[in-house]
Amino acid sequence: ATKQIPKEKGLDQTLTLLNEGYQYISNRRRHQQSDIIQTRLLGQKTILISGEEAAQLFYDERYFKRKGVAPRRIKKSLFGEHGVQGLDDAEHKHRKLMFLSLMTPERLEEIKKITMEQWKKKIPEWKRKDGVVLFDEAEDVMCRSACAWAGIPLRKEEVAQRAREFGDMIDAFGGVGERNRRGKRARDSAEQWIQTIVKQIRAKKLNPPENTAAYIMSFHRDHKGKRLDTHTAAVEIINVLRPIVAIGRYVVFGALALHDHPETLPGLHAGDDTYTTMFVQETRRYYPFTPLLGAIARKDFHWKGYPFKKGTLVMLDVHGINHRPDLWDAPDAFKPERFKDWKGSPFAFVPQGGGDHYMGHRCAGEWITVMLMQTSLEFLTNHITYTVPDQDLSYSMVRMPTIPKSRFVIRDVEEKM
Numbered sequence: 001a002t003k004q005i006p007k008e009k010g011l012d013q014t015l016t017l018l019n020e021g022y023q024y025i026s027n028r029r030r031h032q033q034s035d036i037i038q039t040r041l042l043g044q045k046t047i048l049i050s051g052e053e054a055a056q057l058f059y060d061e062r063y064f065k066r067k068g069v070a071p072r073r074i075k076k077s078l079f080g081e082h083g084v085q086g087l088d089d090a091e092h093k094h095r096k097l098m099f100l101s102l103m104t105p106e107r108l109e110e111i112k113k114i115t116m117e118q119w120k121k122k123i124p125e126w127k128r129k130d131g132v133v134l135f136d137e138a139e140d141v142m143c144r145s146a147c148a149w150a151g152i153p154l155r156k157e158e159v160a161q162r163a164r165e166f167g168d169m170i171d172a173f174g175g176v177g178e179r180n181r182r183g184k185r186a187r188d189s190a191e192q193w194i195q196t197i198v199k200q201i202r203a204k205k206l207n208p209p210e211n212t213a214a215y216i217m218s219f220h221r222d223h224k225g226k227r228l229d230t231h232t233a234a235v236e237i238i239n240v241l242r243p244i245v246a247i248g249r250y251v252v253f254g255a256l257a258l259h260d261h262p263e264t265l266p267g268l269h270a271g272d273d274t275y276t277t278m279f280v281q282e283t284r285r286y287y288p289f290t291p292l293l294g295a296i297a298r299k300d301f302h303w304k305g306y307p308f309k310k311g312t313l314v315m316l317d318v319h320g321i322n323h324r325p326d327l328w329d330a331p332d333a334f335k336p337e338r339f340k341d342w343k344g345s346p347f348a349f350v351p352q353g354g355g356d357h358y359m360g361h362r363c364a365g366e367w368i369t370v371m372l373m374q375t376s377l378e379f380l381t382n383h384i385t386y387t388v389p390d391q392d393l394s395y396s397m398v399r400m401p402t403i404p405k406s407r408f409v410i411r412d413v414e415e416k417m
């Protein structure tokens with residue numbers, strides 16, 4: 001029998017979403033006592049779903065597609081147009097393989113080494129400074145590392161500008177007004193910059209190594225054998241650079257976790273890979289980054305008795321799933337040990353999407369993210385000492401994306417001998 005999806009009252013809940021941020025879907029779940037809820041967002045009927053089985057459904061491509069999901073304001077700032085996020089089926093699989101081809105063990109080792117060197121180069125400057133804003137420094141380090149690894153030339157004088165542009169694209173996600181406009185300006189500027197580089201590479205005036213994103217994307221052919229247009233190639237190169245800069249946010253949350261849970265320090269000091277990995281996984285589970293993801297129903301179907309209509313927008317409760325008591329013991333406690341021998345499902349731990357990297361839309365950069373967080377924590381715990389002065393380390397659960405208000409200031413930096 002067909003069941004009725006519990007429905008939120010009111011004309012449109014876009015403002016409620018913006019007012020409740022990361023807690024929007026969990027609040028609706030509590031309100032309706034249901035893991036499936038019908039609402040209206042941006043003037044459109046939207047179904048919210050949560051839970052492990054819901055994530056399994058969301059990543060089943062027989063039922064859902066991605067083309068047409070991202071609103072224009074998101075494409076103009078965060079994602080760019082015609083990028084991998086909005087592709088489906090054969091075209092998506094082919095484009096996704098291009099990204100995954102960058103993630104060989106040798107290339108992952110390389111970015112790890114590059115990033116550690118970039119962190120170490122910061123030490124002399126930090127020692128002279130009165131206070132260091134870790135968030136700004138992390139974005140700077142990640143921007144330098146991303147460009148070096150991807151084969152994109154970056155002049156010393158432009159690092160600050162480019163790091164800020166990538167940061168502004170990320171920051172635009174839940175922003176309206178000026179924050180969104182800043183993200184658009186950043187994207188326009190970065191796309192122009194990278195398009196010029198793609199043209200130079202194609203003209204052989206610039207010759208990055210063949211295993212870099214700059215080279216691979218400049219010469220990539222789509223599933224029909226056609227070269228990407230310059231703009232799309234630039235969008236996809238930015239789809240590698242920008243999210244590496246985004247890792248800076250997780251580095252700050254890692255530093256915050258370390259500060260709030262000093263009992264984790266011995267484990268990190270030991271340089272024990274297993275403990276550091278558990279710590280990094282728990283940081284990605286615990287702290288808010290991606291609030292939700294959207295997809296569109298490909299056809300009419302029923303799930304658990306509930307009707308889905310072709311064309312309906314469906315949103316998955318990403319942040320909420322990482323905090324569900326049916327999937328996580330004491331979900332609101334920070335406990336790296338929970339990841340010891342963790343055998344959970346790829347639909348229960350979804351900070352960077354769920355399911356399979358090759359077959360679905362799950363993040364292509366999950367391995368880089370984990371590795372660079374490990375590297376950065378290794379740097380912060382084993383290569384320097386610092387103090388954390390009094391500051392407002394609280395972070396909003398409404399602003400998306402969020403970061404500690406003080407952006408994590410450290411002081412008295414010394415090199416560890």
Ligand code: HEM
Nearest residue numbers: 084085240243244246247290352353361362363364365368
């Ligand atoms: C997709 C999060 C780092 C490349 C995604 C998705 C999320 C995500 C939530 C969407 C999954 C979906 O649509 O189902 C993050 C976070 C990161 C991060 C929070 C770190 C802070 C990276 C890095 C790279 C990367 C370092 C590349 C070097 C991609 C690509 C996609 C993607 C190419 C599109 C995949 C597709 O549509 O098939 N990421 N990501 N991400 N990410 Fe990441």
